[in-house]
Amino acid sequence: MASVAAPPTPLRVLYLEDNVTDRALVEERLRLAGFVCEIREANSGADFERxxxxxxYDLILADFTLPSYDGVAALAAARRRHAHVPFIVVSGTIGEERAVECLKSGATDYVLKGNLRRLQPAVARALREAAEQRRREEAEAALRQSEERLREMAETIRDVFWVTSSDGQQVLYVSAAYERIWGRLRSELYARPTSWLxxxxxxxxxxxxxxxxRLAAGTEYQIEYRIMRPDGTVRWIEDRGYPVRGADGRVERALGVATDITERKELAAQLLQAQKMDAIGQLAGGVAHDFNxxxxxxxxxSRLLLDLGQLPPKVAEQMRLVYAAGMRAGNLTRQLLLFSRKHAVHKQVIDLNAHLRELAKLLGRLIGEHINLELDLTPTLPHVKADESMLEQIVMNLVVNARDAMPRGGRLRITTAVRSFGETDLAGQAGRRSGSFVCxxxxxxxxxxxxxxxxRIFEPFFTTKPPGTGTGLGLATVFGIAQEHEGWIEVESRIGTGTAFHVYFxxxxxNPAAPTEAAEAAPRAGSETVLLVEDETPVREFVAAVLTHFGYRVLQASCGMEALEVWKWHSPRIALLVSDMVMPDGVSGMDLAEALQELRPGLKVVLMSGYTSEMVGRLYTRRPNTHFIQKPFQPTAFAKLVRELLDGNAVSTNSNPPMAVGP
Structure with a gap:
């Protein structure tokens, strides 16, 4: 008869939460993550302590803020009764400082209610670490009973087990892991017991x-400290020491376990940094929207006035300066999005040499007068297919890295070459591929x-620069962009001589697309009626001015609800909807487009937004006769899209043409 597998043992969870909805969301998240839980719910401090x-319990979850009771009090009560049970704060109001305070007080982790996707990995990690802690304590209890068992176990695990005399002046035993972690011989420690210090x-x-x-006086300890290995690397150690008493109660020996927690420290720091980067990215997206x-x-x-050609020469020149400044501001916005990892990849065929010559005009200010910049560009270089802003980011990051390596000045050389690799060239070169590449x-x-x-140079957040002068993201970004472009990086370096980074594409x-703006005919005018919906008054007035300039009649609305009212009275006249994607009344441009296209199938729609491509991607659904254009845009490009859409000739669902400086 086939055996039936026993059901999994439920996870015993104590959950302090006074909000029924929040509690249900968290419990559902645990269930979806595959945890089988037996949950004891508590909705007050008194109920929790009871x-x-x-x-x-196997796990304790607690909201941070309850009436007359908070997470700190809950943590203190839990630690008195269940010192080693994982305690995770799940809250929507905890600030970074209070979160750090909870972690220092013994909380295992904290999860924001707005980011419950972190709950599953946080719980899994907490349970895993708790299990490891229990195993460690059981091993330590066994070690106190038998020194021989201590030797047998200690030689096979990664932690350092040690036994000393009560005053620490004699090392009775230290496990083999000491040599791996400290980078020093055990024989040296036996000969000079305090040498580990x-x-x-x-x-x-x-x-x-x-x-x-304190240990010599009979008090156990747990402490974290750093050690410097002979090779110059720094490791973090978590050390726990325990007194061993004789029959008379006096301390006869001391024993303990030292664990290398460097990876844990680095992961915690990276997690915190990643959370900060995510917050910065969200901020960058909002700022970019306002900028755009x-x-x-x-x-x-400024483009519209220049295109009219009616400005006096001096005013026209000043307007060109305004337009050029606006273009530079647009470039700053794109750099902000690239930093926040919210920048979509738009590959195009690029003349790398020409691009580097243009960048070189800016690099002088970046590196300073104490560094000599040289360009050595191969004349017959093939083109590359790359995202122009990301290519610029590669150059800028590598140049900044080189500049920081030469505080007293030196030579910075940028070269290009074409390299071909066969199968015999791939041995011992990780990432290298056969074929023809631009270097x-x-x-x-x-x-x-x-x-x-x-x-470690390509590890995120790793830096050898002093605090405050480097994020550790520059080379990691370069590495990621190279991979995004199906390329790789090779590095050559010698101490005191210099470093060369070779990036292969x-x-x-x-061939690069030929500029078409100068030769392109002016957009044809029209006479149709356009419903324009935009909550930003200056933007709405500008778009209306462009449409009016090209002959269209414009009906304006500042939000989705107002647009529906305009549609009710004027729908037979309206040939095209032009709408912002995100508006304050809860009716998005996509919602409005879908509603009006339900009323009139085939209605032509242009959606526009200053938000990042990531945000737009969450809101924009490809639909027939619906096109998207990114702010800021050229008046002529916008008018051309409108005309093509009304004529039924538009071929793309995404239009974002570059804005060239010039009249």
Whole structure:
């Protein structure tokens, strides 16, 4: 008879939450994540503390803010009764400072209610660490019973187990992991029992010696400190020491376990940084939206006035300066989006040499007068297919990296070349592929990169620069962009001589698209009626001015509800809807387009937005006769799209032409 698998043991969870809806959301999230839970719900501080005494738990979840009770009090009560049970704060109001306070007080993690996708990994990690902690404590209890068992177990695990005399002046045993973590021989430690302290920086050593003094007096300790290995690398250690008493109660020996927690520290720092970067990215998206709305008006009106050709010469020249400044502001917005990782990839065929010559005009101010910039560009270089802004980001990041490596000045050399690789060229070169490639090299005469640091230079958040002068994202960004473009990076460096970064892109046989603006005919005018919906008054007035200039009749509305009212009275006349994507009354441009196209199938629609492509992607659904244009846009490009759409000749659902400086 076939055996039936036993059902999984439910996870015993105590959950403090007074909001029924929030509690249901969290419990549903746990269920969807695959956790089988037996949940004891508590909706007040008194109920929570009563529940703590009812049974043992595997996990405690707690809201941070309840009437007359908060997360700090809940954490303190939980630690008194269940010291080692994972405690996760799940709250929508906790600030960063309070979160750090909770973590320092013993909380395992915190999850924001607005970001419940973190709940599953946070719970999984907490349970995993709790299990590891329990296993460690069980091992330590067994070690106290038998020194021989200590030796047998300690030699096979990653942590350092140690036994010393009560005063620490004699090392009775230390496990093999000491040599791997400290980078020093055990024989040296046996010969000089305090030599392990030599690896601890002075700023950490005082706390360690104080803990050892307490241990000699009979008080156990748990402490974190850094050690400097002989190779110069720094590791974080979590050390726990316990007194071993004789029959008379006096401390006879001390034993403990030291764990390398460097990876845990780095992951925690990266997680915090990633959360900050995500917040910055959200901010960048909003800022870019506001910038793009403003630039739509500034660049649009200045372009429109220049295209009319009726300005006095001096005023026209001043207007060109306004337009050029607006274009530079647009470039700043794109850089902001690239930093926040909200920038869509738009590959086009690029003449890399020409692009580098233009960038070189800006690099002088970036690197300073103490560094000599040289360009050595291969004349017959093939083109590359790349995102222009990302290509610029590669160059800028590598140039900044080179500049920082030459604080006293030097030579910065940018070269291009074409390289072909066969199968025999791939051995020992990770990432290299066969074929024809364009190689961009940025070479400096700076301090160079050590062999110890080299394997980590592309790690996110890793930096050798002083605090406040480097994010550790520059080279990681370069690495990611190269991969995005089906390329790779190779590095050559010698201490005291300099470093060369070689970035490879697949060679492209296509030619760059020829500029078409000058030769392109002016958009044809029209006489149809357009319903224009835009909540930003200056933007609405500008778009209306463009449409009027090209002969269209314009009906205006400032929100979706107002647009529906206009439609009710004028729908037979309306040939085209032009609407912003995001509006304040809850009716988005997409909602409005769908509603009106239900009333009149085949209605032509142009949606516009200053938001990032990521935000637009969440709102925009491809539909027949519906086109999208990114703010800011050229008046002529917008008028051309309108005419093509009304004539039934539009071929793309996404229009975002570049805005060229000039009359």
């Amino acid at each position: 529940a703590l005494g009812e049974r043992d 030599d690896a601890i920086p002075m700023e950490d050593r005082e706390a360690v010696t104080a803990a050892l003094t 709305n403003a630039l739509t008006v500034i660049n649009g009106y 961009l090299t940025v070479e400096d005469t700076g301090c160079g990169i050590s062999e110890e640091v080299m394997p 697949p060679a492209c046989t296509e």
